[in-house]
Amino acid sequence: MLPEFESYLKKNADFPEEVIKAMYNLAIVKTLKRNESLLQAGDVCRYKVFIAKGLLRCYVTGGNGNEHILQFCPENSWTLDVESYDNQIPSTTNIAAIEPSVVLLWTKSDFEKLRIDFPVLKQFSEILISRSIYQNRHRVATTLSATPEEKYEDFVTRYPNLLSRLPLHMIAAYMGISLKTLTRIRHSQLNR
Structure with a gap:
């Protein structure tokens, strides 16, 4: 068990041990090198991602080759390409490590099973989605004005x-x- 993941869940939602163990048992632990890609545009986003250590970025590449960073994902945060993940369609987003990182990955079917089996996780997921919407709205308003x-x-x-x-x-x-x-x-x- 990664202690960073366990302490994050206990601190942010007071998850019971059984939920933490079930989540960890279904997770794939992956170590990323600096600049290593986790998702490339054109691939389907198959995993919900928790960053246990390190720092990732989500970005798109413009027609001129310039990188447009949508989000930085430091330790104790979550990321994915929502549209690609939900609809299982090719992603328009790239996700890559800025520094060496350790992430936990859950397939869509595994994470949905966890959400059904453990209402505390379903409730926590909904809170995270709301926070993400608020942050994205603020980001758009700041970018535009x-x-x-x-x-x-x-x-x-x-x-x-x-x-x-x-x-x-x-x-x-x-x-x-x-x-x-x-x-x-x-x-x-x-x-x-």
């Missing part, structure tokens, strides 16, 4: 622990601004 400086301030406020773990070009790709603009913003803040 905030200035680059406001986007950076929002990022720093929401993800202070990620700043030292991410290269600047990834932060810029997440915020939808150029690296040059991000460098200018950071420089002007240092000179205040």
